[in-house]
Amino acid sequence: MEDFASYVGLSRPTVSKYFNNPGSVRSKTRARIERAVEQSGFRPNLFATNLKRRRTRVLGVIIPNTTDPFYMELTRRIEDIAQDAGYFPFVLSSNGDSDLETEAIGRLQSLSVAGAIVVPLGATRSNADLARLEARIPLVYVDSSPDHDMPFVGTDNVQTFHLIVDYLCRSGTAPAYLGMPDINRNAGARRDAYAAAMSAFREPARFIDIPPETTWEFERVGHESMTAALSRPAFPRTVLCANDRIAFGALLAAWEAGLKVGHGDDADIRIAGHDDHPLSRYSCPPLTTVAQNYGEIARVAMQKLIRRLEGREETGERHMLLRGDLILRRSA
Incomplete structure (x- = not known):
């Protein structure tokens, strides 16, 4: 920092002040330092600075x-x-x-x-x-x-699951729930929020079995669990997934089973997710979901x-x- 301050022709405190907060120095001084940074390639060692502060x-x-x-x-x-x-x-x-x-x-x-x-x-x-x-x-x-x-x-999982369960119940059959592994407290919170929403609409909560493992491979869990559920004669006609990545796996399982996913008389099954994953609008078909405000x-x-x-x-x-x-x- 001493060498760079000498190179710029300013005091070390002024240069240090700029690197702490560029807006804290005058515009002409800031422009002067930025030109010197570009010419010299200098960057302060933030971690060394931390040790002194x-x-x-x-x-x-x-x-x-x-x-x-x-x-x-x-x-x-x-x-x-x-x-x-x-x-x-x-x-x-x-x-x-x-x-x-x-x-x-x-x-x-x-x-x-x-x-x-x-x-x-x-x-x-x-x-x-x-x-x-x-x-x-x-x-x-x-x-x-x-x-x-x-x-x-x-x-607010209570609000978001009430929102989507309300829509699914009003627009077709009540949803079964395809959950996520217990990787954090969100898994249980979303499971409980689904059950509470179903109770509010006087519908029984139905849970699709998932593997008893702790993993972030949500797509695989969704695919394996949905494949097993669809192998049974009375498979659920509406499925609400704990998150969109689980839903992506469920969509693949439905496609492999030859089922048409969608809303309408010609569809075999409806699948919805949660989170509004960036790829959810590009899945096949595009995924109904709940958007979190990132x-x-x-x-x-x-x-x-x-x-x-x-x-x-x-x-x-x-x-x-x-x-x-x-x-x-x-x-x-």
């Missing part, structure tokens, strides 16, 4: 799966918001494994991150290392709620985290659930 500008993000489009989009939105606020997000994946989640927590601690946004694993209880991390830095959970009182932002989840989570980082009083609900929207397509 009591309060850093690095944020940690832990997600359970880097290939899932929901988490890819959530991460992209978090990164955009963090950078606009002058923070550098450092993203790690637990890959659905509690040991890797513990390792990711340790890495964030070694980087002295200022705060973190975490999608936790665990269907019944949170990782004890996360509890210790909570005691050290501001932390906000997203998507899958923790088992204790902490800031959380996610989708951008709003990221915005509210970052708002909560930044307020905590700045020591400001938190506004709104500590445990915030956002509404979803019904997306009608040809599969149901």
